[in-house]
Amino acid sequence: MITLRALKLEDADTSYQWRADAEIRANILGFRLPVSREREREWVEDTVRNRAGDKAVLAIESLEDHSLLGYVYLDKINWIDRTAWFGILIGNRDHHRRGVGRVATERMLDYAKNQLNLRKIMAEVVVYNQASDAFFRKLKFVEEGRIKEKAYLNGVYHDVCILTKVL
Numbered sequence: 091m092i093t094l095r096a097l098k099l100e101d102a103d104t105s106y107q108w109r110a111d112a113e114i115r116a117n118i119l120g121f122r123l124p125v126s127r128e129r130e131r132e133w134v135e136d137t138v139r140n141r142a143g144d145k146a147v148l149a150i151e152s153l154e155d156h157s158l159l160g161y162v163y164l165d166k167i168n169w170i171d172r173t174a175w176f177g178i179l180i181g182n183r184d185h186h187r188r189g190v191g192r193v194a195t196e197r198m199l200d201y202a203k204n205q206l207n208l209r210k211i212m213a214e215v216v217v218y219n220q221a222s223d224a225f226f227r228k229l230k231f232v233e234e235g236r237i238k239e240k241a242y243l244n245g246v247y248h249d250v251c252i253l254t255k256v257l
Contacts, residue, residue, distance in 0.1 A: 091152075091153060091189070091190070091193060092150050092151060092152060092153060092159065092190055092193055092194060093150075093151050093153055094148040094149070094150060094151075094162065094194060094197055094198065094201075095148060095149050095151050096138075096148065096149070097134055097137055097138050097147055097148070097149050097161075098134075098138075098149070099131070099134055099135060099138065101134055101149055101158050102127070102130045102131040102133070102134040103127075104157075104158045104181070105130055105134070105158070105161070105181060106125070106127050106130040106131075107181075108179070108181030109124060109125045109130060110124055111181075114179070114181060118177075118179060119177075119214050119216065119241060119250065143167075144165070144166055144167045144168075145163060145164060145165045145166070145167060146163060146164045146167065146174075146198075146201070146202075146206065147161055147162075147163040147164075147165075148161070148162050148163065148198065149161060150162055150180070150190065150194045152185075157182065158181075158182070159180060159181070159182045159185045159190055160178065160179045160180040160181050160182065160185075160190070160191075160194070161177075161178070161179050161181075162177070162178045162179075162194045162195060162197075162198045163176070163177050163178070163198075164176060164198065164202055164206070164208070164211070165177060167206070167208070171210075172207060172208045172209040172210065173208065173209065173210045173211070173212065174202065174206075174208055174211055174212070175211075175212050175213065175214070176195075176198070176199075176211045176212065176213045177213070178191055178194060178195055178198075180194075191225060192225070192228075192229070195225075195229060196229070199211060199229075199255070199257060202257060203257035208257060209256065209257055210254060210255070210256050210257065211231075211254065211255045211257065212234075212252060212253070212254045213226055213231060213252075213253045213254075213255075214250050214251070214252060214253075215250065215251045215253060216241050216243065216248050216249075216250055216251075217236070217248060217249045217250065217251055218248055223251065223253075226253045226255075227253075229255065230255055231253035231254060231255045232253065232254060232255070233251055233252070233253055234252050234253065234254050235251075235252045236249050236250065236251050236252065237249065237250045237252065
């Protein structure tokens, strides 16, 4: 089905196309504006370098044709508290709702626990994104709180749910 691998600079050519997709941007809480090819390439280069040592970003690759399907990541890793923020993006729409996200997430959580020695993972979900909320809850993330009107999307402020999982 999939493998997780290190990012490559050429991944920016594919992820740039995802950033042009308004629907994909509307369902993430990261940088939600369209970007240039150069800016996407800079993001990949900076991520590969990871000078601060506070993130782990892996590419989700198809075992069938070796195409890039998305990214899974741990961000703002706190090595003392042993916590991190989790995120996932399946940019290739042909692989939505096919188990790719679940497998990639399970593998990243295993990596976080057994390789990085992290103990707690946190995720943010916009409350209207019911598919994302259900996804995390199936993986045993629990709601710890909500931040009122945190995310500005499509001209409206939305609450954001904070979900956590103890590893």
